[in-house]
Amino acid sequence: MELHSLKYEQDERLMRCFGNLDKAKSEVEFAHKKVRYFKDSLNLNNEFSNSAGLNSVPISDKSVYRKNFPAGILSEGSSLKDPYVSRLQSSGTSGERLVSVIHSFKLAERMANCLSINPAFQYLSKVPRIKTCRYAAPNCSDVECANPRSTMQDRILADGTLVLPVYHDLLTTPDSMLRMAFDELHSYEPDLWYVDPMHLSILIKKAKSEGWAFDLDRKFSVLLTYTFATRALLRQISELCAGHAPVASVMAMSEFGFVGLGCEHGNLHLNDKDYFLEFIQMEGTHPDDNLWELVITSIGDRLCPHIRYQTNDIYHLHGACDCGNSMPRVSFLGRSKDLLRLPSGKYITPGSLDEVVGAPKWIDIYQLTEQEVGAYIFRFTGNKDCFSDAEKSQLRQKLQALLETENVRVDDVNYFPFERGGKFQLIRKS
Ligand SMILES: [Zn+2]
Structure with missing residues (x-):
């Protein structure tokens, strides 16, 4: 090949x-x-x-x-x-x-x-x-x-x-x-x-x-x-x-x-x-x-x-x-503009993030925001009937491992901002 x-x-x-x-x-x-x-x-x-x-x-x-x-x-x-x-x-x-x-x-x-x-x-x-x-x-x-x-x-x-x-x-x-x-x-x-x-x-x-x-x-x-x-x-x-x-x-x-x-x-x-x-x-x-x-x-x-x-x-x-x-x-x-770089030098890509998030039934759309280096918020919308607290805390642990920090919040939201022109960013910096 x-x-x-x-x-x-x-x-x-x-x-x-x-x-x-x-x-x-x-x-x-x-x-x-x-x-x-x-x-x-x-x-x-x-x-x-x-x-x-x-x-x-x-x-x-x-x-x-x-x-x-x-x-x-x-x-x-x-x-x-x-x-x-x-x-x-x-x-x-x-x-x-x-x-x-x-x-x-x-x-x-x-x-x-x-x-x-x-x-x-x-x-x-x-x-x-x-x-x-x-x-x-x-x-x-x-x-x-x-x-x-x-x-x-x-x-x-x-x-x-x-x-x-x-x-x-x-x-x-x-x-x-x-x-x-x-x-x-x-x-x-x-x-x-x-x-x-x-x-x-x-x-x-x-x-x-x-x-x-x-x-x-x-x-x-x-x-x-x-x-x-x-x-x-x-x-x-x-x-x-x-x-x-x-x-x-x-x-x-x-x-x-x-x-x-x-x-x-x-x-x-x-x-x-x-x-x-x-x-x-x-x-x-x-x-x-x-x-x-x-x-x-x-x-x-x-x-x-x-x-x-x-x-x-x-x-x-x-x-x-x-x-x-x-x-x-x-x-x-x-x-390349959608990548995050951690202090260790490791890159976080939309692809590597998605691999960790997977497809639980309680998540429809999500977004990761870097508030500052080492501090992140993961927001999601989804079907509240399928929500599982245990799965949410597992996801938080996986995100902490991926992002190499304890400082990860996981929030249920109703809305996500879209970029001008209507594009959505999976990873954004605030
Ligand atoms: Zn093939």
Whole structure:
């Protein structure tokens, strides 16, 4: 499974790479020849022609693609006006927002290769025009999803995706908007629910309490994305969908489209056909910590190649998966900005926190807040009927061990603040 295992020479950080290195190097050469930014900034010296070579190329990031958009990062001869050029917009506040352009055939190819990871989703590759309902925090100025008076027609994107109505502060969403989302999820008859697991869980909970029955007889699939799918959220979604609709987490980025998918065993695999994947050991960690930052080089992107693009996503790497798929098996742990570092140097990731919390029936949503170094509050909402004092005190002990301090409070709450733009942080600093 592992094709290359290289030493990262600049700063002695280990790297593990997956995919076709020759194709990645051809991508760099193409960018150097045809893309203005790389033409001006890259110096493909002798080191590049060495067998490893790729790691002599500087790592690029969002700012490169934002500052040089569009003329500096599009290949010579291509234009935003070309038919089949899709524009994807990232979430984030307006100053950080990034517009990415991808050829729609490339987007479809990447999606198909990712869907091939999980047999339950493969039929979607053959659906001529997948009807999708998107239900997630509004990342849009392009659609009026957060306006309670918007109609369904206002929220249908050019590709036929219906964006369900959402409120900026999820937990205070007016009932009328939840009902509208529930109704449209049925009346639009989507093939695919492309959803934020937290948004879907709120809708499931509301439907349960109001006696709204989901129609589970229609064939549809559920892909979870946007925020970290905690075990507690997966439990709630699986209670609704098990035996009716396949559910998997998808790793998607507005810069690339689909990057990976959860397999039938629930393990995430990343696509190493359409991308060259470089996992770089996180600074200040030991290889046994198994914390890796992902850097992606696109393969065969003749419109806007991405060269050693820093994703800021942190992963665990695992060995081969029982599903038999050869694409690398990983766990997504969170974004680098969402990590805490303890005084001992140990990192706490959303993934390591979630492993400790698990999916007890009395927790639906939770959040860990660092009040100051060494002092934490774990807040949760959930089903009070299932609450167990003994389990709560066990959880507190586990959190104390994880966070290396006695100073951990565990509080039952009714509300969580959401970031501007409607994103939820599993770990926050006050
Ligand atoms: Zn697998």
